[in-house]
Amino acid sequence: MRLWLPFGAGLAVAAALSGPARRWYLTWGSTSDEVTARMPGDELLNRPGLVSTRAVSIAAPPAAxxxxxxxxxxxxxxxxxxxxxxxxFGLDMHSADEILPEFQHLAVGDLLPLGRTGAALRVAMCDRERALAFQSEDGNWVWLFQLLPDGDGTRLVSRNRITAPDTWTSRLVNRLVMEPGSLIMERRMLLGIKERAERTAAPAAVSAV
Incomplete structure (x- = not known):
């Protein structure tokens, strides 16, 4: 058993570092066209060390x-x-289950803190019902959202562009921890938005009949 544990751990590491696994981490839910397409806000960080593009289909219009x-x-x-x-991590996150009117007036230049004492993201682009971009104050992280009409629904595409230290240790940590970890969190976020938007859009669709 003791001999198999290191072997099993080695296999797990090899799988995590493999090309197919990494592509799945970084492109969950997205099409090949979405992965290669240029998104509004890409120009905010021209040479990122890490890019992820993840997406979800939502049965609701961009307005919802x-x-x-x-x-x-x-x-x-x-x-x-x-x-x-x-x-x-002290981020003070409490996910709302309703639309909050007091937070609907986002504008370019607004600063959104990450926790009470941590870093912050600045709104770099705010194209209503089309595209939204945030950039960290140090400029090393850009987070983009794009809403693409898709039949009667919408494709919500989320892209992260990050400047990461180019060292062996950093690359290993990114591939073993950050990339799979970010998929877990962002997948839940995209599905959380999908659930909420489809729920709030449903009464409007019924009332229009």
Missing amino acids: IWPWLVQMGSGRGGAYTYDWIENL
């Missing part, structure tokens, strides 16, 4: 999704993911 996006943030609408994990 946008309010959930603009109210995101610490001390605002949260991130619609695993709050308990976020709050282990």
Whole structure:
């Protein structure tokens, strides 16, 4: 048993570092066209060391999704993911289950703190019901959202562009911890937005019949 544990751990590490596994971590839910397409805000960070593009189909129009996006943030609408994990890092995230009118007036230049004493993201682009971009104050992280009409629904695409230290240790930590970890959190976030937008869009669709 003791001999098999290191062997099993080695296999797990090899799987995590493999090309197919990494592509799945970084492109969950997205199409090949979405992965390669240029998104509004890409130009904010021209040579990222790490790029992820993840997406989800939502049976609701962009107008039903946008309010959930603009109210995101610490001390605002949260991130619609695993709050308990976020709050282990002191991010003060409490995911809202309703649209909060007081947080619907997002504008370029607004600063959204990550926790009460941590870093902050600045709104770099706010194209209503089309595209939203945040950039960290140090410029090393850009987080983009794009809403693409898709039949009667919408494709919500989320892209992270990050400047990461180019060292062996950093690359190993990113591939073993950060990339799979970010998939867990962002997948839950995208599905959380999908659930909320489809729920709030449903009464409007019924009343229009």
